Amino acid sequence: MxxxxxxxxxxxxxxxxxxxxxxxxxxxxxxxxxxxxxxxxxxxxxxxxxxxxxxxxxxxxxxxxxxxxxxxxxxxxxxxxxxxxxxxxxxxxxxxxxxxxxxxxxxxxxxxxxxxxxxxxxxxxxxxxxxxxxxxxxxxxxxxxxxxxxxxxxxxxxxxxxxxxxxxxxxxxxxxxxxxxxxxxxxxxxxxxxxxxxxxxxxxxxxxxxxxxxxxxxxxxxxxxxxxxxxxxxxxxTSTTQLFPKLNPRRPASHKGSHGHALIVGGNSGMGGAAILAAESCARSGAGLTSVATRAEHVLPLLARLPEVMAKAVSSGHDLADLLSRPKVVVIGPGLGQGAWAEQMLQQAYLANLPMVIDADALNLLAKGRVIGNLPCHRWVLTPHPGEAARLLDCSLEEVQKDRFSSTQKIQQRYGGVVVLKGAGTIIATSKGVFLANVGNPGLAVGGSGDVLSGVIGALIAQGLELDDAAKLAVCVHGDAADMAVEDFGERGMLASDLIPYIRELLN
Structure with a gap:
């Protein structure tokens, strides 16, 4: 808010x-x-x-x-x-x-x-x-x-x-x-x-x-x-107005490869919607190519909703490894789960040495410390809500919310990269400083809005923005889109997918 x-x-x-x-x-x-x-x-x-x-x-x-x-x-x-x-x-x-x-x-x-x-x-x-x-x-x-x-x-x-x-x-x-x-x-x-x-x-x-x-x-x-x-x-x-100039205009002779390839990894059994939301927001935010690695049962629903993406069924880390040579960025976590399949996905994504956006259950796996132990890492954006932040810091939710600035900085110092602590007054901590985005409204308090945000961040990284600029611009555009949606239809009953057309409009 x-x-x-x-x-x-x-x-x-x-x-x-x-x-x-x-x-x-x-x-x-x-x-x-x-x-x-x-x-x-x-x-x-x-x-x-x-x-x-x-x-x-x-x-x-x-x-x-x-x-x-x-x-x-x-x-x-x-x-x-x-x-x-x-x-x-x-x-x-x-x-x-x-x-x-x-x-x-x-x-x-x-x-x-x-x-x-x-x-x-x-x-x-x-x-x-x-x-x-x-x-x-x-x-x-x-x-x-x-x-x-x-x-x-x-x-x-x-x-x-x-x-x-x-x-x-x-x-x-x-x-x-x-x-x-x-x-x-x-x-x-x-x-x-x-x-x-x-x-x-x-x-x-x-x-x-x-x-x-x-x-x-x-x-x-x-x-x-x-x-x-x-x-x-x-x-x-920080604000959309400040950051929009970071997004270069498209050159007349550009092609799909000019605007980056983002890979979304997620959608464990029963949670395909989160990966679909991240993929759609990524594609609509300007990634030239968007791929999704997910469970087999989610491939057909994904293609039915979004035929423009490349959807691949992966059953193991080995399957995912074959897909990691082409993308410029990996977004992992939406609907990932925390079982063996999820751990293999996170391990392979990390080993690819690509920029990463880590969200949802990928954050919970990171907090457990079993899959990735080499910290800090400077090529990822972490996007925790307060509960996930508490797990990353091994503290209570109340401790996180008592001082959100300090909590965000502690996560950044421990894990490296860029940290986006979501919530009212989203805080972004980087190696360069601490930033606040005074954007959004209570309509964002709905399942899936974080998946949409992770897709936008991935798309902006794919298009060449630095991790910190991509995170800041995505947070601001995401919140501004929520304000536009509320102006048209009100806060109550807003869905995460309602944000996507407004995000596209704002990024143009």
């Missing part, structure tokens, strides 16, 4: 591709203050102003709002919003979870600014609080510095916010969300809009974050580009 994203920046859309850790955003703040001479309170006022402008743009007839404040700079942003609302004649109340006298630095200055505008500041009384006539809530409870467990009064405040039937605007990050990982605390503010500042926090776009972020709006607060040049982001957002 993609987070709906907008940008209000002075330096253009390029800022949206830079995804920072919490510490890196602090370094951006520090650089702006200490090296560029921008006072911290000025940045805080810009943050409050940008959030208030978003509110007034979305709800121009707003008459009253409630601001919830904690103890740090996130609260300071909230007090600025409250002061600006009061200046505009909007009825505003602030409920604070701490004694405002305990605030320090810029947050204290912001509190005094709200006092000057006669903003009413009260202690949060707990769940019994009545919202009265407020039409909107601003979440200024916890910023990006939150870690660990929530205190009881914050749990009460967040649960109270979520129980109200009015829109919620989160300042910088929904309270209870981890800015580095996308992991949620025991409870988390469910925002209608999140306005985030200075640097895009990478945790806003993956894990369970899409469930709570709502529409995400980024503002760089007019921080000069010098700061962004000084602080490198730990992750980069």
């Amino acid at each position: 993609a987070v709906k994203l907008k940008s209000y920046t002075s330096s253009g859309e390029a800022q949206l591709s830079r995804l920072y850790s919490v510490d890196e955003v602090r370094s951006l703040d520090s650089y702006a203050i200490n090296h560029l001479g921008i006072p911290g309170i000025r940045l805080m006022k810009r943050a409050g102003r940008s959030c208030f402008d978003v509110i007034m743009n979305r709800w121009p007839a707003l008459r009253s709002l409630t601001v919830m404040c904690g103890s740090g700079n996130n609260a300071g942003d909230g007090y600025i919003v409250a002061a600006l609302a009061a200046q505009s004649g909007i009825k505003v109340k602030v409920f604070s979870l701490v004694d405002p006298a305990r605030l320090s630095g810029d947050a204290q200055t912001a509190f005094h600014y709200a006092q000057q505008e006669r903003v009413e500041v009260m202690s949060f009384p707990g769940r019994q609080l009545e919202l009265d006539d407020s039409e909107l809530i601003v979440d200024g409870l916890l910023g990006t510095g939150f870690k660990g467990e929530l205190r009881d009064n914050y749990v009460q405040a967040i649960d109270w916010i979520n129980a109200q039937s009015v829109p919620v605007v989160a300042l910088d990050i929904p309270s209870g969300l981890a800015g580095d990982t996308g992991e949620l605390a025991s409870t988390c503010v469910e925002a209608t809009i999140t306005t985030t500042f200075v640097g895009m926090k990478k945790g806003l776009l993956t894990g369970r974050a899409p469930n709570v972020v709502g529409e995400l709006i980024f503002c760089d607060l007019d921080v000069p580009d010098d700061a962004y040049q000084a602080i490198e982001p730990s992750c980069v957002q």
Whole structure:
């Protein structure tokens, strides 16, 4: 699921591709203050102003709002919003979870600014609080510095916010969300809009974050580009638009051999559909030739659906070895199973020394370590979902999802090549860095969508793309195709095969 994203920046859309850790955003703040001479309170006022402008743009007839404040700079942003609302004649109340006298630095200055505008500041009384006539809530409870467990009064405040039937605007990050990982605390503010500042926090776009972020709006607060040049982001957002130029136009005198030959290996007994989906998506994504090595019973159904492919029945690794001299890439795993036949297929495919896309049960066999023990290998793309990733790392699913960035990097370091950790906010780890694709929607949560993706990756490698570029472009096109399909027909009932015509359209 993609987070709906907008940008209000002075330096253009390029800022949206830079995804920072919490510490890196602090370094951006520090650089702006200490090296560029921008006072911290000025940045805080810009943050409050940008959030208030978003509110007034979305709800121009707003008459009253409630601001919830904690103890740090996130609260300071909230007090600025409250002061600006009061200046505009909007009825505003602030409920604070701490004694405002305990605030320090810029947050204290912001509190005094709200006092000057006669903003009413009260202690949060707990769940019994009545919202009265407020039409909107601003979440200024916890910023990006939150870690660990929530205190009881914050749990009460967040649960109270979520129980109200009015829109919620989160300042910088929904309270209870981890800015580095996308992991949620025991409870988390469910925002209608999140306005985030200075640097895009990478945790806003993956894990369970899409469930709570709502529409995400980024503002760089007019921080000069010098700061962004000084602080490198730990992750980069990738997109179809960025990557499409990697796919060279076809030359007039080209022939089928000019566009590569991909071999799909899979479709064990009873699982032929997965190999068929991978083969069809591969052919429709531009591979000049697509072959399939599968169980004998799947050959006729495959040819009936897709007569353009070359289908071969293989009963042993020896049978497969005879087919491995021609292709440029092997896609193995869709419907492969984990028995003796599957192990022979994986062993022979590996011995062919070709680029590989490893998916589904081939990943599970890899995790077992019996078939391939020579690690790491740098000529493959691994495409695990979180469960398969847990098996590759010999850990729990919860550990994988708790920090998807770290999990993807650990798999890449252990197994080599390119790793695509599927799910909301798909993460791609390569030897060159970490990338995130903010694409797709819940319609992709259906059997077979991963088989389609593996076929697209294979087709792009066959056409000459490097492994990392093929993986990134395939993930983006796959997610964008899902958005196009949903726009036409809706999320519910989408099939993996529905994606294929849109993938073809996008790649052209």
